[in-house]
Structures are given as C-alpha cells and as structure tokens.
Amino acid sequence: MKKNLNNKIALIIAVLVIFVYGIIGVPSGVTGKALTEAVTKRIHLGLDLRGGAHLILQVVVSEAVSAETDNTVGRIQQDLKKANLSFSQVYKPDPAKPEAIRVEGVAAGKASDMRTALEDKYSNEYDVTGGGADASFTLTMKQPVEKALKDRTVLQAIETIRDRVDTLGVSEPVIAPYGLGDYQILVELPGIDDLDRVKSIIQSTARLEIHAVVGGPYKDDQEALSSAGGAVPSDEELVHGSGTVGNGSESDSVWLLHRVSVVAGQDFRSADPGTDQNGRRNVQFTLTNEAGDKFYEYTSTNVGQSMAVVMGGRVKEVAKIQSAIRDRGEITGSFSPEEVEILSKMLRTGALPASLNYLEDRTVGASLGADSIHQGVTAAIVGVLVVMAFMLFYYRGSGINADLALFLNLVILLGFMGFSGATLTLPGIAGVILTIGMGVDSNVLIFERIREEVRAGKAPSAAVDQGFAHAWVTIVDTHVTTIVSAAILFMFGTGPVKGFAVTLTFGLLANLFTAVYVSRVIFDAHLNKLKPGELVSI
Amino acid sequence: MELFRGVNVDWLKLKWYFLGFSMIFSVAGLIAMGMNWARIGSPVPLGVDFRGGTQIQAQFQQAPNTNRIRLAMDAAGIKDARIQNYDEASNNEVLISLPEQTDETNLDADRIRIVSALQAHYDNPVVLPLRNVMVVGPTVGKQLEKQALLATLYSMLGMLVYLWFRFQLIYGVAAVVACFHDTLITVGAFALLNKEISLTVIAAILTLVGYSMNDTIVVFDRIRENLRLSRRESLPDVVNRSINQTLSRTVLTSGLTFLTVLSLYIFGGQVLNGFSLALVIGILIGTYSSIAVAAPMLVAWQEWRARQGKAAVLPAAKRARV
Numbered sequence: 001m002k003k004n005l006n007n008k009i010a011l012i013i014a015v016l017v018i019f020v021y022g023i024i025g026v027p028s029g030v031t032g033k034a035l036t037e038a039v040t041k042r043i044h045l046g047l048d049l050r051g052g053a054h055l056i057l058q059v060v061v062s063e064a065v066s067a068e069t070d071n072t073v074g075r076i077q078q079d080l081k082k083a084n085l086s087f088s089q090v091y092k093p094d095p096a097k098p099e100a101i102r103v104e105g106v107a108a109g110k111a112s113d114m115r116t117a118l119e120d121k122y123s124n125e126y127d128v129t130g131g132g133a134d135a136s137f138t139l140t141m142k143q144p145v146e147k148a149l150k151d152r153t154v155l156q157a158i159e160t161i162r163d164r165v166d167t168l169g170v171s172e173p174v175i176a177p178y179g180l181g182d183y184q185i186l187v188e189l190p191g192i193d194d195l196d197r198v199k200s201i202i203q204s205t206a207r208l209e210i211h212a213v214v215g216g217p218y219k220d221d222q223e224a225l226s227s228a229g230g231a232v233p234s235d236e237e238l239v240h241g242s243g244t245v246g247n248g249s250e251s252d253s254v255w256l257l258h259r260v261s262v263v264a265g266q267d268f269r270s271a272d273p274g275t276d277q278n279g280r281r282n283v284q285f286t287l288t289n290e291a292g293d294k295f296y297e298y299t300s301t302n303v304g305q306s307m308a309v310v311m312g313g314r315v316k317e318v319a320k321i322q323s324a325i326r327d328r329g330e331i332t333g334s335f336s337p338e339e340v341e342i343l344s345k346m347l348r349t350g351a352l353p354a355s356l357n358y359l360e361d362r363t364v365g366a367s368l369g370a371d372s373i374h375q376g377v378t379a380a381i382v383g384v385l386v387v388m389a390f391m392l393f394y395y396r397g398s399g400i401n402a403d404l405a406l407f408l409n410l411v412i413l414l415g416f417m418g419f420s421g422a423t424l425t426l427p428g429i430a431g432v433i434l435t436i437g438m439g440v441d442s443n444v445l446i447f448e449r450i451r452e453e454v455r456a457g458k459a460p461s462a463a464v465d466q467g468f469a470h471a472w473v474t475i476v477d478t479h480v481t482t483i484v485s486a487a488i489l490f491m492f493g494t495g496p497v498k499g500f501a502v503t504l505t506f507g508l509l510a511n512l513f514t515a516v517y518v519s520r521v522i523f524d525a526h527l528n529k530l531k532p533g534e535l536v537s538i
Numbered sequence: 539m540e541l542f543r544g545v546n547v548d549w550l551k552l553k554w555y556f557l558g559f560s561m562i563f564s565v566a567g568l569i570a571m572g573m574n575w576a577r578i579g580s581p582v583p584l585g586v587d588f589r590g591g592t593q594i595q596a597q598f599q600q601a602p603n604t605n606r607i608r609l610a611m612d613a614a615g616i617k618d619a620r621i622q623n624y625d626e627a628s629n630n631e632v633l634i635s636l637p638e639q640t641d642e643t644n645l646d647a648d649r650i651r652i653v654s655a656l657q658a659h660y661d662n663p664v665v666l667p668l669r670n671v672m673v674v675g676p677t678v679g680k681q682l683e684k685q686a687l688l689a690t691l692y693s694m695l696g697m698l699v700y701l702w703f704r705f706q707l708i709y710g711v712a713a714v715v716a717c718f719h720d721t722l723i724t725v726g727a728f729a730l731l732n733k734e735i736s737l738t739v740i741a742a743i744l745t746l747v748g749y750s751m752n753d754t755i756v757v758f759d760r761i762r763e764n765l766r767l768s769r770r771e772s773l774p775d776v777v778n779r780s781i782n783q784t785l786s787r788t789v790l791t792s793g794l795t796f797l798t799v800l801s802l803y804i805f806g807g808q809v810l811n812g813f814s815l816a817l818v819i820g821i822l823i824g825t826y827s828s829i830a831v832a833a834p835m836l837v838a839w840q841e842w843r844a845r846q847g848k849a850a851v852l853p854a855a856k857r858a859r860v
Binding site: 366445477501 | 595597650667668669670671672675677686689692693696697701737738741745748749751752755756763783784786787790791794795797799801802804809817
C-alpha cells in the first residue's frame, strides 16, 4: 500500500515535470524576461493576440477552366485543319459555361468522320455530343476532369501565394485551403498590419498575358464595337487600358484582342525590373523553352502586327512586332516603380493560375493584441485566485487538495498547448478560465459525496472510497458531453473559436487526471497519516 | 463550512412558478426577436462577421468626437457610416462601421476610404496601424451563419444520442429541451439588450449548452442511482430527493464557474465582452433549468404516460456501466 502510493506520487511528479517542460522548454535563465521568452517560444499565440492579418480568398476557378478550354479550342482548330475536316467555327458558346466548346458547320456527310476525330483525341477529357441535323458538335469537359482541374488550381494558387509571402519575410504564415466554402484559401500572416502591401503582392498577381491585337485603340466600347461590325466575334474580346498607352490622354482606350493568349503567366521563366536605353522602366523576361518556340512561331509569322501586354485585365502596353522573338524580351509600359517591382516578383515566383477575390479580411493591430493578452491573463489570474481561496475556505484541508489538482490541471493544459503546437487565442484564454470553473466541479462533486458518506457514519477511508466511486460515474458523463460539444465546435469553428475548443478539450482531459487520480492520491496520503478515530478534514 | 445541509424543498410543487418564470423570459426574448426582425431583418443584431461589411476600430491621439468624425465621413462622401464610441473613454477609441458591399472583387475599398477620409478631414490624427479591421464579404457571412446554426444543432443532437445510450431517450429529450430553453433565453437576452451576436458569442452559447447539460446530468445521475436503490418510493419523491441531495454541489459549482466568468466579464476587455456576457447569463439560466425544467419534465412525462394507461413507473435507467 505504502510503496504503491510512493509510485503514484512519483508518477504525478514526473507528469508535472514533463508538462512544465512543455510550457517553458529549457529557459536560458530564471529571470522574468528569460521565462517570458521561453513561454512565447513554446506556446503559439493566435493572430488576435500577437496582431496580424487574416484573409479569406476565393479562387476564381472558372478562369482556369476557361483558359483550359481556350487552349483546347486552338488545338481542335489545328487538328481539324490537319485532318482536312471543314468547319465554320470552333468556339465557346456561353461565357457562363466555360466548360463547353462547340464545333459548327460540319460538312454534310462528314459528321461521323468528325465524331471519330474528336473522340479520338478528346474523349479522355470531354464528352462529345451532337452530330445530328444541325451539323454541329458540343464538347463538354467531364465533371471529374473539371473538378480535378479546379482542385489543382487551388493547390497551385496556394503554392504561388506561399512563394510570394515568403518574399515578404513573414514568420509562420498559414496558407491553406479554407474548409467552409468551395475553392477558398485561408491566409494568416502574423505581425503584418500593412494590408495594402500584402494585397498588392498577393493579389495583383492577376495574370500577365500577351495577346495579339486585332484592332484599336478605340475611344470607347461603342467605337470598338462598330469597327468590329456591331458584335465582338466569339474568339475575340474587348480590353481596356489607360489612355497613356493608346491615345495619350487620361481616359480609357479600348482594344480588340484575340481571346487566346500567345504567352501567359506560367510561360515566364524569369523576370527582372530594369530600364531601357531611354531610361524608361521595364521588365526584362525570359520564356520557358516550350513557350519560346510558341512565341517564335507567332512573332515570325506576324511581323508588323501589334501585340498587347495585358495584366490584371488591363492593357499595359501595345507594341509592334519588329522581328521574330524567341525567348527573351522586355516589356516597357505605363508602369509605376511599384508595379515593375511587383510584376517582376510575380513573374519570378510563377503566376497564379486564376485570379483571386477577397471574401474577408481581418487585421488586428499588435497593440490591441498586447492589450488582449494583458486583459485575458488578468481575468484568468483573478478567476484562479478567487476559486482557490473559496475552496480553501469551504473545504479546509481538502481545499488544499483541490487547489493542487487545479494548479496541476493548468500546468498540464498549458503543457499540452506547448507540445501540440496548438494556437492560443483570446477565446482560448477564455477556455482556460472556463476550465478552472469546470475543473473544480469534479472536486466539488467528489467532496460533497464524501461529506454525505461521512454524515452517513462511514469511516474516513470508506467514505473517501465511496465518494470517488459514486462521483466517477457522473464525472465521466459530464466530461463526455462537454467534449462532444467542444469537438463539434472544433469541426465547425474557424480561427479563434477553434482555439477555444482546443483549450477546453485539453483542459477537460487534464481534469480527468488531476481531479480524480491526483486528488485520490493526495487523499490516500492524507488518510495514511490519520490517527485512529481522527476525521478527514472536509 | 457547509451550506445546504439537509435541505428538503418540494421542488415539484413549484413547477407552475417555474413554468411561469420560463415562459415570461422566453416570450420576452421572442418578442424582442420579433421586433428586431421587423426592424433590422434578423432576430438579433448580428456582428460584422455574420452580417458582412467593414468595421474599423480606430484609436485617435486625442479624445475623438463622433460628430466631427461623421462630418469627415460626409465630406468624403461616405454614406451610412455608423460611428460609436468604444471601450473606455480614456482609450480614445471609436468603432466605424459600413454596411456590406456587394462587390466582392473590391471589398477593401471601404477601409481605404474611411482611413483617407479621417486623415483628410479630421485634425485629430488616427493612430496607424489601426487597432482592428474586419472586412467581411457576403459569401463568408452566409457560410458562417449556416455553420453556426449547424454546430448548435449537431452538438445538441450529439448529446441527445449520448444520453439515450447512457440513460434513456426521455432523459436525453428532457436534457435537450432544457438546453434549448437556455439557448432561447440567452439569445433572447441579446435581443432585449440589443447586443450583437458574433462568432465568439456562438462559441459561448455552445459552451453553455455543454455546461447546462453537465448540471442536468449530475441531477439525472442521482435520480438514476436513487431509483435503483429504492424501488418503492414514488418518482416525484425520488426526483425531489435527488435535486436536494445534489443542490449543494449545483450551487457551489455554478457559483464558482459564475465567479470565473464574472472575472472574465470584468477584466477580459471589450473583445470578449459579448462572449462573457453570454456565459454570465447562460450559467445562471443553465443552473436554473436543470432543476426547474429538466427534472420536472421526467415527472410530467411519467404522469402523462400514467394517464394514457401505460406503465406508470419510470423504469430505472440502464445500469451505470462504469
């Protein structure tokens, strides 16, 4: 019995040491400053406590689908020409349905040849339908293919954003898929309060593309439309650009461009800001081999034509093709110094596969975070002291027991936080405070039960035995139900609320150990010292 | 020291008072929610994380004057700005909110407009970086609203299933009804006090669901134990005795948890204000409901069954399996 008890006490002390290590690690000294440093190194503070930016981004995945089908349209046209199958046009009939491609004007009697040709090459990714009386076929991207493309787009976007955020030197950024919605990304940047800069780095990443110019500059949409004969052909689009590029004035000018780009974001291998011989800012780029070939083919057959550099949906520069270009070039346009810097940074880190919309942004200033820590810790300390004082007053000797268990509970809870790398948020601190209140509940249950047994005339050791046995059933039920609700909070919650669920769960688990096991051991030790006939101090 | 020694209150006799008390608070809450619904289109004022929009917590170098800030907003052509003093006056803080933007491609615009309006038209410099900025688009707000409702429902359902498994279905139903009662009254209190419900308040409500469940289970556990020990005692007597036996625990635990939550309410600062308020109300109501709603429901159910001519005795719940 005695030896058994010593073993148990040794176990408790071991647990205490392990979790204290979890909280502070091995501090460099015992001064207050060294300890604070050690704690903040082990326990991760949430954005609401250390300050920082929290963004939710929507990836416009339909753009990636559209880019993919744009490519396919080009391939189909080439393939059909090679196979000598005539058609009037290959195009995408509905901008709201980027996954559908239509082939129209199939020569009479060639429908089955056409079907074979299309299915031969595209049936892996597309469902081919049609071929009836209207002499046309529709290719629709298969659902699983489309889904995979969208998922891949989000992952690519995450990779790209991570690369870009890394150039900002943010420590411990979180960039991850955001579970609540479809194709959304959560970005958390601790210590960042200048959102404008962050956004220009992340977002302006709108795609950089070079398009062939069909016509322009025009004064406005109307003039552009009338020059195109009233309607924009399906393989062309109207793009605005500032007047300084076109007509030298402040107002917008409009170009008619080929919808399919010649080169796009992912085709750039490197890019650096520079100046041209006239001292104008430019971006000097190199293309990948494959894109270089494509670019060479295009420029060599289109000398004298114009091409437009489009960034973020706006024309940034229009240049006449002087001679064939393979893989090196410069873009000189109406760029500000920041734009040149950002543009080259973007091109270096790879382009986003689709543009991003902001759904939410929250920025907490570091000063508010520091205040929150101060207030949360004050509330916690006051709460602990009040509870401890009351337990001592109400249960006398056994109050020491409960207070020790409570103290150990807090140590284990914070140690858990240190070991697991979970994030402590302001609601998380509230969770710690609640744990204090609920932690003593188990002790109160046990003590009240022991008092009842003592009143019923049981001997001290029997009363303690019975008290623990009866209370245990209740304690299990109450803990399980609370953990159920904490788990659901964790599954559904975001950021701060998740932090609350985490501390609450850890606190409850620790409580099962401290309020029941530890408190029992302390009672046993106390009972061992009791003289015959003496009562338990409760 | 001991409080509540040998208490012997006939709680079930008070059931009509309890019913009246619960009805008054529930109905008052419901009316307040209805009025809010007519006025702002939602039963409770929603925090910016649910309703969407821009909210800026700005600190100024000198004491800010909300009227002058309003003039600055007007001068910059910003309409519908809501401007209110925030926290203690000595902090020089103001909360500026703008309603939701529908254009999701440029959510950030309002924040930039507000800051430049303050810099251009108000001679009291705003401290940068801003203390706190929240910009929430309509998509995210809707998602959160749905998730919050689902989380509350699932957590009640999860507990119902657990209690069904550990006790009996009627115990689970009674406990869930009590929790629902607590949630209704707490949310009603927010509607009455015109306090905003934010994401952290939802977290508090879920916590109090768990907490109220705790209290109820402690009483139920004792009922189960007593039913097994004394088969001949009538159910109302057993329920009364069980409540009385656990009363000191109930009051002590609630009191202590209440103290910690009160300390959170007093010292925890503005950010946690709604959260701790929900808990302060919820703990009082949760304790009350486990005595006044959950336990009497068991008796009412048995009496109803007796009138239907079915087995009159609430069978002792399943044996504790621990």
